[in-house]
Ligand code: AMP
C-alpha cells in the first residue's frame with residue numbers, strides 16, 4: 071500500500087519511522103518531510119496547506135491512505151478533501167478538528183457533556199475581559215481560542231498579569247485572529263499528563279501514557295513551548311486514574327461529538343491536569359502530540375499502518391496493540407532563543423554517533439540538508455529518544471546521546487523525566 075504522510079516535524083519523523091516498519095507498506099511519501107523522514111520514504115515538495123495539490127499527488131501516485139500529522143490542515147478540512155476523492159485519511163474531519171482549533175467549541179463540548187475541566191468564560195471584547203479579570207483575586211489562565219502553535223496560553227499568578235496577556239492577544243493581536251477571542255480560566259494545580267487514544271467514531275483505544283514538558287526551563291520554569299521532552303509511560307497515571315479518564319473524559323467526549331453531529335475519528339489527545347479532585351481537561355488536541363509521539367511510538371510493537379487503517383474503517387475493536395514493556399525518554403534539542411526568535415542554519419554534528427548507542431533514535435524536527443550537511447531550520451531541532459529498562463535508564467541513555475550532538479547555541483532541558491523518577495517509576 072502507498073501512503074502519503076503530511077507534515078515535517080519530529081512527530082512526522084517518528085510516524086514515518088514506524089510506518090516504514092510495516093510489511094504492508096509499499097511506498098511512503100512525505101509532504102514536505104525533513105531529512106529524517108527522507109530516510110524512510112520520498113519527500114515531496116508540497117506544503118501542508120496545499121490541499122488540492124496533496125490530493126492530486128495522492129491520486130496520481132495510487133496512494134490509499136493519507137496520514138495527517140499537524141493540526142492546521144486538519145482544522146482546514148484536509149481529511150474531508152481526501153475522503154471526497156475516495157482516499158482514506160487518518161485524522162478527524164474539519165468539523166471534528168475544531169475540538170483543538172477552537173477552544174471555545176471544545177469548552178462547549180466539555181460543558182455539554184459534563185467532562186471535568188476548569189471553570190472558564192469566553193470574551194471577544196477586551197473591555198469586558200479586563201473588567202472580569204480585574205474582579206478576580208487569584209491566578210488566572212488566559213488562552214487564545216484559536217491555533218497558536220502551543221504558545222497561546224499564559225498562566226498568570228496575578229490578575230494584573232492576566233490583563234496584560236489579554237491585551238497582548240486581543241488588542242496587539244500577537245497571535246493574529248487566533249487571539250481575538252479568549253478564554254479566561256481558573257488555574258488548576260497538579261501534574262500534567264497526555265492521554266492519547268485512537269477513536270474510530272465509536273470505539274476508543276487508549277495508547278500508552280506519556281508526559282510532556284511544556285515550559286522551556288528546568289523545573290518547569292519560563293515560557294511555554296511546543297514541548298521540550300517527553301517520556302512514556304507516565305507512572306502518575308495509575309489504573310484507577312486511567313479508568314476515571316476513560317469514563318469521565320474520553321467516552322463522554324466521543325459520545326458528545328456524535329450527539330453534536332460531528333463524529334470523531336483519528337487521535338484524540340486529552341491534555342489533563344491530575345488535580346486532587348481527579349483529572350481535569352486542559353485542552354484537546356486532534357492529532358499525535360509532539361514530542362509525546364516519539365517515546366510512544368518507540369514503544370509500540372504493533373504495525374502502525376494496520377492500526378491506522380482500522381481507525382479509518384471503524385474496526386478498532388478488532389485490533390490489539392502490543393507494547394514494549396521498556397520505558398522511553400525523548401529529549402528535545404532546540405535552537406537557543408526558542409520559543410522567541412532564534413538563528414537558523416547552524417551545522418549539526420554527531421547524530422550518527424548518537425544513533426550508534428543502543429536503543430537510541432534521533433528524530434529530526436527543525437532540520438534541513440544543505441550541501442550534504444544537516445543544519446538547523448526550526449526552534450525544536452531534534453528529538454533524541456532512547457529506550458531503557460526503567461525511566462531512569464532510558465533517561466541516562468537519552469542524555470548520553472544528546473551529549474554527542476553539537477550545534478551552535480543548542481539548548482535542551484537537563485531534567486526531562488526527573489518527575490517520573492520522583493513519581494515512583496521502577497528505577
Ligand atoms: P493548553 O494549550 O490549553 O494545554 O495550555 C498549555 C499549557 O498551559 C498546559 O500544558 C498547562 O501547562 C498550562 N495550562 C493550561 N490551562 C491551565 C489551567 N487551567 N491551569 C493551569 N495550567 C494550565
Ligand code: GLY
Nearest residue numbers: 296297359360361
Ligand atoms: N506536546 C504538546 C502538543 O503536541 O500539543
